[in-house]
Amino acid sequence: MANPIVSRAELAIGGKPMTVKGVIQKTSLLLGLSAITGVGFFFYALMAGLSQGFITMAAFGVCALLVSRFYHLNHTKPNLCGALCTLEGIF
Numbered sequence: 001m002a003n004p005i006v007s008r009a010e011l012a013i014g015g016k017p018m019t020v021k022g023v024i025q026k027t028s029l030l031l032g033l034s035a036i037t038g039v040g041f042f043f044y045a046l047m048a049g050l051s052q053g054f055i056t057m058a059a060f061g062v063c064a065l066l067v068s069r070f071y072h073l074n075h076t077k078p079n080l081c082g083a084l085c086t087l088e089g090i091f
Contacts, residue, residue, distance in 0.1 A: 064083075065084075065088075
């Protein structure tokens with residue numbers, strides 16, 4: 001039986017609402033992939049001898065990407081476009 005908290009239309013996959021077990025499994029999968037990616041980048045940076053400044057810029061670039069992707073402020077998107085393109089161009 002689906003949990004009414006997670007049975008909203010935007011969480012429905014294939015017309016069926018997600019169960020609590022499904023939400024926990026998907027969250028665990030994404031958290032695990034994020035951890036593996038983070039550890040992989042850490043060891044890559046360690047072995048390649050990347051500078052701390054580059055790693056900091058990469059972290060801020062990823063944060064800016066996530067904020068611009070998931071933070072819906074339609075009136076500020078045209079103003080942020082130049083800054084986000086500049087950050088993307090750095091990498």
